[in-house]
Amino acid sequence: GALARRRAQGKLVNLEQRLQGEPLAGHIGIGHTRWATHGAPNERNAHPHATGRVAVVHNGIIENFWELRNELEADGYAFETDTDTEAVAQLLTRALDRGMSPEAAVRDCLPRLRGAFALAILFNGEDDLLVAARRGSPLAIGFGEGDMFIGSDAIALAPFTDVITYLEDGDWALITASSVAIFDEAGQPVERPRQKSVGTALLVDKGNHRHFMLKEIHEQPEVVQHTLSNYIDFSTARARPLNAAIDFAAIDRLAISACGTAYYAGLIGKYWFERYARLPVDIDIASEFRYREMPLGAGDAALFVSQSGETADTLASLRYCKAQGMAIGAVV
Structure with a gap:
């Protein structure tokens, strides 16, 4: 199917309201809450970035994006935003335009990127393919029942699954609804262990607090006491040996x-x-x-x-x- 995109500026509730009026249909999707590092925090610069053939969300910084942008603009690729992320989308699009498959395009483009990043990529016409890649920024794959997830860590995936695999630095993965193929930075197939996360669901629960920052503030005494208990015997008020x-x-x-x-x-x-x-x-x-x-x-x-x-x-x-x-x- 064709790529469709909904974005909004500000809080997530603004996007929720837009989706109520303009719902999306499909079996695969990507999303990201962006902290603006390149380009103003507005809807035009919001993720996903799409070219018609590719959609990308990105956490991190592409340090050589101006070099890539100048190269791509010289080849006739027009940019719509001021972000470093769009350089990734346009770079992949050029590879596809040159006749590469989605997998080959990813293999071709990842070595060109400098910086710390985690990427999620969709391709137009690929209804059962999600590509994930990381270098410097964390990325985890979650295993559901007939569905798959990716997120920055186990906490992000906790509402959906507690079985995860962490990609190692330089890894990228081809993900379908029922399978995962992981490759290392050299492009060789690798296996990464699955693990069961414990207790992460509690970390994404605000409890009775209005927001997570307030929750963290009120938890500070308990957190400090728990941390100090590793180094102080409170029953004797004596310090434990410090390794x-x-x-x-x-x-x-x-x-x-x-x-x-x-x-x-x-x-x-x-x-x-x-x-x-x-x-x-x-x-x-x-x-x-x-x-x-x-x-x-x-x-x-x-x-x-x-x-x-x-x-x-x-x-x-x-x-x-x-x-x-x-x-x-x-x-x-």
């Missing part, structure tokens, strides 16, 4: 890297480390840290803070510091 990756008494400086609310938690950590441990601390938003290439010394250590443990910029910063031979720690 840490960083010997804080032996380092000269600590670099903290995080995004979003995890960054604000890191700011509190900076205050405590400097006040109580007398340890100099630098803190950066991970998306800046990974590009500024901060001078690092032998006595430095790095601490990474992430709510999910899968924040793409934070992971990229971690890899950079690890490559420098630094002592690494994480708070998740």
